[in-house]
Amino acid sequence: MSSRELPQHPERDERVAGGGLLHRRAFLAAAASGAAIGRIGEASAAEAPAALSAPWMVAPGASFRPYGIPSKHEEGVQRGIGKPYGDLASGTGASMTPLHRLQGTITPNGLHFERHHNGVPDIDPKQHRLLVHGMVARPLVFTVDDLLRYPMVSRLCFIECGGNSLQMTAKEPPQILSSMIHGRVACAEWTGIKLSVLLDEAGIDPRGKWILAEGADAAAMSRSIPLDKVMEEAILALYQNGERVRPEQGYPMRLVVPGWIGNLNVKWVRRIKVTETPTYTKDETSRYTELMPDGRARQFQYVQEVKSLITQPSRGLTLPGAGRYEVSGLAWSGEGRIARVEVSADGGRSWADAALQEPVLAKCFTRFRIPWEWDGAPATVQSRATDEKGNVQPTRDAWLAQYAPGQPYHYNAIQIWRIQPGGEVMNAYA
Numbered sequence: 001m002s003s004r005e006l007p008q009h010p011e012r013d014e015r016v017a018g019g020g021l022l023h024r025r026a027f028l029a030a031a032a033s034g035a036a037i038g039r040i041g042e043a044s045a046a047e048a049p050a051a052l053s054a055p056w057m058v059a060p061g062a063s064f065r066p067y068g069i070p071s072k073h074e075e076g077v078q079r080g081i082g083k084p085y086g087d088l089a090s091g092t093g094a095s096m097t098p099l100h101r102l103q104g105t106i107t108p109n110g111l112h113f114e115r116h117h118n119g120v121p122d123i124d125p126k127q128h129r130l131l132v133h134g135m136v137a138r139p140l141v142f143t144v145d146d147l148l149r150y151p152m153v154s155r156l157c158f159i160e161c162g163g164n165s166l167q168m169t170a171k172e173p174p175q176i177l178s179s180m181i182h183g184r185v186a187c188a189e190w191t192g193i194k195l196s197v198l199l200d201e202a203g204i205d206p207r208g209k210w211i212l213a214e215g216a217d218a219a220a221m222s223r224s225i226p227l228d229k230v231m232e233e234a235i236l237a238l239y240q241n242g243e244r245v246r247p248e249q250g251y252p253m254r255l256v257v258p259g260w261i262g263n264l265n266v267k268w269v270r271r272i273k274v275t276e277t278p279t280y281t282k283d284e285t286s287r288y289t290e291l292m293p294d295g296r297a298r299q300f301q302y303v304q305e306v307k308s309l310i311t312q313p314s315r316g317l318t319l320p321g322a323g324r325y326e327v328s329g330l331a332w333s334g335e336g337r338i339a340r341v342e343v344s345a346d347g348g349r350s351w352a353d354a355a356l357q358e359p360v361l362a363k364c365f366t367r368f369r370i371p372w373e374w375d376g377a378p379a380t381v382q383s384r385a386t387d388e389k390g391n392v393q394p395t396r397d398a399w400l401a402q403y404a405p406g407q408p409y410h411y412n413a414i415q416i417w418r419i420q421p422g423g424e425v426m427n428a429y430a
């Protein structure tokens, strides 16, 4: 991030909340008048001749590549890997999307977080089969080539691991990269076949109310999903942001269940079974249940609730000095669209509405932005999202009160970042 002394424009630099938050029009109006962050460029004008005489301007460039990769100067933008069992089970754990180094709302395929319970299987698409059976009139088996002939749909949506942000249940705020805490979430365009099309073809027995979805990996990940949700919006995805689904994301096919806990988005899916009741698989009894304060466990809590996160600035980034910044982040809700994101820069005493960048889509990342004038003193920034159903992101204390101590799933509380005088960003609890 960069900053400089900026010209003051009282009419558009309206303070909308404490701590230096400016009306969201401050940047928009400045951009229209061509003066957005003009002084930052002006200060470097002395370097103009050098900017016009680099070696790459006078020699032919490199040739073509059959598959492109990012600039070598961006090599540091990588997923952060967490392997709880080390090399004993090197495919078990997760890698996190570096949200603090990305912009916009689409996660590049190479940076989509990964969560594997037993590694990435090396599936030969010619041998892979999808079985649709159980309470159906006609059990069906599909090859990949069969499926590629079906009509397809595309859907932009986030996938968030139920265990995302679980480090925030720790007693002291963990001082690790923001994306190592919150990066088990990503957003992509998934293209494939509506699962309802295949189930209708098989002919669902009216007594069928659930499905079992099972993966072809060595974890045989298997989850029960209510049939209503499946018929409404589950997708058997073959494509991810325009190209075939990556091996890490479930090649040759995965389930996408928009807005619901990541675990249901079964990768490398090999079997869909229609059932009358949940199957109570190992993956939904030993895990992915929520221990409540009274000692009982809640099962089948599927929705990933409204959440937001300031990604810039966040822990891992450093502000170079006092001055103007754009505070920017992501908001999402498994219940639908994001209706509002408020930002506070004074410890939650006052809040201002951030601008929501179009398009604002249901169950999808929404980018929010708000200009901020940092005076260089210790400060905090935090964001609070509201979705179209009126759900508001809770504080950390309110979130913790809902569950037994240490319950790690569905963390969606407000994240506070504390900016130190030197510009370092720290994780903070209220």
Ligand SMILES: Nc1nc2c(c(=O)[nH]1)N[C@H]1C(S)=C(S)[C@@H](COP(=O)(O)O)O[C@H]1N2
Binding pocket: 112, 113, 114, 115, 116, 117, 118, 159, 160, 161, 162, 214, 215, 216, 217, 219, 220, 221, 248, 249, 250, 261, 262, 263, 264, 265, 266, 267, 268, 269
């Ligand atoms: N077959 C299979 N499907 C799976 C998993 C798995 O280990 N095996 N992990 C699940 C979990 S816990 C999550 S959060 C999402 C992660 O999807 P991604 O790796 O594409 O980000 O996939 C789910 N689907």
Ligand SMILES: [Mo]
Binding pocket: 115, 160, 161, 162, 163, 262, 263
């Ligand atoms: Mo997960």
